[in-house]
Amino acid sequence: MSSQNHTSESTGVNNNTKLHIRSRFRRAGWIGMISLLLLLSAGLVAFNNDERNFTIAKNLDIFYTLFRELNSYYVDETNPEQLIKTGIDNMLESLDPYTQYIPESDMDDFKTMTTGEYGGIGALISKNGQYVVISEPYEGFPAQKNGLRAGDRILEIDGHSMVEKNTSDVSEKLKGPASTTVKVKIERPGEKKHLVFDITRQKIQINPVPYYGMVNNETGLIVLSSFTQNCADxxxxxxxxxxxxxxxxxxxIDLRGNPGGLLDEAIKMVNFFVPKGSDIVATRGKVKQWDKSYKAIAQPIDTxxxxxxxxxxxxxxxxxxxAGALQDLDRAVIIGQRSFGKGLVQTTRPLSYNTQLKVTTAKxxxxxxxxxxxxDYSQxxxxxxxxxxxxxxxxxFKTLNGRKVFDGGGVSPDVTIEQIQTSNLTIALVLQQVFFDFATEFVLKNPKIESADRFEVTDxxxxxFKEFVASKMDFTYESKTQDLFKKLKETATREDYYNSAKQEFEHLEKVIALDVKKDMELFKSDIRELLGMEIVKRYYYQRGFHIYSLRNDKELDAAKKLFANPQGEYKGLLSGLIPSHAGDKRVKSVDLN
Known part of the structure; x- marks a missing residue:
């Protein structure tokens, strides 16, 4: 015991004091080492930053000198602005499809995409041969109110010829400040004289909910086409x-084909249906200060x-x-096909000369x-x-109720409805505007049709329509069988099998030769439905289009069937008692084409 209190004559301190001093020295040593490592790390970061900054400066200088020499000595005159934009666009395209340069000339279109609002006459236009035509006037807006119809060919705008112009040229002329007037000369099929319309532009706010209503006595439907400003309201x-x-x-809630839009609107919409304080979405990227978690901050309207x-x-x-948040929170059953899989966040950054950069900043x-x-665009x-x-x-991963879900892209539905493959014939009829042209002629011969919920494409x-297709001498398409046969023939030729079986190949080629009349009957169901949609839209616009298209809708039918016993399959899926397709990892392997 006394030894513990012994004072050392050589140092003048007891053993406890010695241990304390050694401990302090050890700590000081560690602190010194940590400080040295931090200094070295900071130096390395500074070195890396300096090296990166030098690399950036070097390559910008190379680009500037290259552009200067190109502009001075290239054999033909160049367009400097177009060259730079091409360079910028290709550079950004190498990163991902969503990082984009927005020149000043495109700012109005960019604002229209985010707000759904612009000044104009309120009509969709498309290219059809040498003309730009009205493809759909919006109900209740100036184009429709003044009598413009789908199929009208735009000849002149304010005295300027629009023949052989592209849609962007025509769109620029039709748009303008509200309350200003634009003079539009059109050629209408079936009319001998050209028609002239003086149309007063107005602020066009496209309703992101083109249709809602009851689909049976107890079930309501809301169709949302885009996430533009105020769509949640x-x-x-x-x-x-x-x-x-x-x-x-x-x-x-129908989100099929909805390409997305504003994040804030999506958060507000989820908030309507989940308890206050619920997690909705988080964003994480390289700039950590921008990482953010979004919760339901308002009282819901129905949980x-x-x-x-x-x-x-x-x-x-x-x-x-x-869809993903409502699925993860077990608030809704998701029905249909796996979604696209765009989980990248874009932020707009101002650049010089009123241009902007839309850049991917997070996931x-x-x-x-x-x-x-x-x-993964980085790989x-x-x-x-x-x-x-x-x-x-x-x-x-797990939902709130413990159901299995997976990452790796998109939202997999709880109830999968297989999508019917569209025939090459049907695709060709759409792309070559045969449905559109027939509907234009149909309207001329039929001033009225039955209501959208009763109209039928009769035999x-x-x-x-079949006679109309047959009369189109320039209508062409290839069947999927012909596509595959062509690839087989190319492979057989490359591998030296073709010559030995040439007769068989030639016979098969004759067997699978196109027979439009036969294919029109083979794919009659799909073609008839699309034809009906195009015709109904001419008389009853977007609302009528949705009423007609929902009559033979497999996803809608699956939802109605699910709700026929909400205490059974609906609750069973959300609780995990009934297996959900979202818990099947195999649905991730999907063809992106």
Missing amino acids: EVKQAFLDLRDNQHAKQVI VMPLAVLISRGSASASEIV YYIPSGRCIQAI RNEDGSVGLVPDSLIKE QVYDA
Whole structure:
């Protein structure tokens, strides 16, 4: 015991003091080493930053000198602005399809995409031969009110010829400040004289909810076409009307083909249906100060009414946030096909001369923690192509109720409805505007048709359409069988099998030769439906189009069937008692083409 209190004559300190001093020296040593490492690390970071800055400066100088020499000595006159834009566009395209340069001339179109608002006459236009034609006047806006029709060929705008012009030229002339007048001369099929319209432009606000209504006595439907400014308010208004005035007991939200848009609108929309404080989406990227988690900050409007969300391969971005968040929170059953898989966040950054850069800054993560991005653009193949996240890297996550879901791209539905493959003939009829041209002639001969929910493409109408197709001498297409045969023939020729089986190949080629009349009967069901949609749209616009198209809708039928017993399959899927397709990893392997 006394030894513990012994004072050392040589040092003048006891043993405890010695241990304390040694401890301090050790700590000081560690602190010194850590400080040295931090200094070295900072120096390395500074060195790396300096090296990166030098590399940037060097390559910018190379680009400037190259451009100067090119502009001075290239054999023909160059367009400097176009050359620079081409260089910028190709540079950004090497990163991902969503990082884009927006020149000053495109700013109005960019604002229209985000707000859904512009000054103009309110009509869709498209190129048809040498003319730009009215493809769809919006109901209730100046073009429709003044009598413009789908199929009208635009000859002049304010005295300037529009023949042989492209759609962007015509669009620029039609748009303008509200309350200004534009003079439009058109040629209408069936009319001998040209028609002239003086149309007063107005602010065009495209309604992102083109249709909502009851699909049976108890089920309401809301179709949302895009996530533009204030679209969530339109959804809220439609939902409250369906619930409170039309007595809907369950609601279907249709996001099929919705390409997305504003993140804030998607967050507001999810907030309508989930408890306050619920996680909705998080963004994470390189600039950590910009990382953010978004929660439901407002009181919801309904957290108990059964919901179903319809999605397709064309549902992307904000659509996937809504569908994915409602799925992760077990608030809605998702029906359809796996969504597109766009989980990248874009931010706009101002540049000089009133231009902007839309740059990918982060990725979306929905409440379970999974990312919905399908393609890893940072990992490119040698030829520059990119592919899906491989199955080996797909991870499992859990919904609020513990159901299995996976990352690796898009939102997989709880109930998968296989999409019917569209025939090459049907695609050709759409792309070559045969449906459109026939509907234009049909309207001339038929001033009125039955209501959208009762109209039918009769055998008589379909026979007339077949004759119309046959009269189109320039109409061409290849069947999928011919596509495959052509590839087989090329492969056989390359591998030296073709000559030995030449007669068999020639015989098969004759067997699969196109027979338009035969194919028109083979794919009659699909062609008839698309034809009916085009015709109905001429008389009843977007609302009529949706009423007609929903009559034979497999996803909608699946949702109605699900709601026929909401206490059964609906609750079973959300609780995990009934297996969901979203918990099947195999649905991730999907062809992106």
